[in-house]
Amino acid sequence: MSSIDKNARYRSSHEWARKDGARIVAGISDHAQDALGDIVFIELPAVGKTLKQGEAFGVVESVKAASDVYMPMSGKILSVNGTLTGDPALVNKEPYTGGWLIAFEPTNPAEWDGLLTPVAYEAEAGKE
Template identity: 50%
Template structure:
């Protein structure tokens, strides 16, 4: 399994040609208490960088971008029912959606954990 990060503070856990996507600890810290998530529809295809959802907190709303091109195959209904999962466990139970990758080579353009830590520390 490979874990990568985007400059928009999404994490991507890749297993074969499938990926799970969520927001990073840094993103949830910046947002504060998450009160609503708008998740993509299963079956929709997205290009890399396209807005796939929205996360709203008591402080702000932020777009969730598709880190890799692909088709949404599952959304986290538990997160829709309890948006606070994005705060309490953003890298686990607070995942947003799963994608069947269209272009796995796009992974090469994402950051590893060390690069992301440096990037988010400078943000």
């Protein structure tokens, strides 16, 4: 059974978003990392890039699969998790903490309310 961060909100494409002051931190869920398997490479966006909600901001690769990852909300990239370049397995080990992918400044904070709650996401991921 995969774990869930109760303080985060989710997209059905398995990204999570969490408020950290005014910024939003995002990554992929435990369910997603488990489905992908051992992650070998992560491509992250340039800092300063502005992306819309639902737009792909990067790619997460395992040996046998590759998955685009999508913006949970519209925003401007403030920072990316550089540690992952040398240690992509962090996403497998700590998807909600050390394995975060990006932090961004939301350009439409109201989008937060449209994201899935932990309960709703758990129900949806459980169906797969």
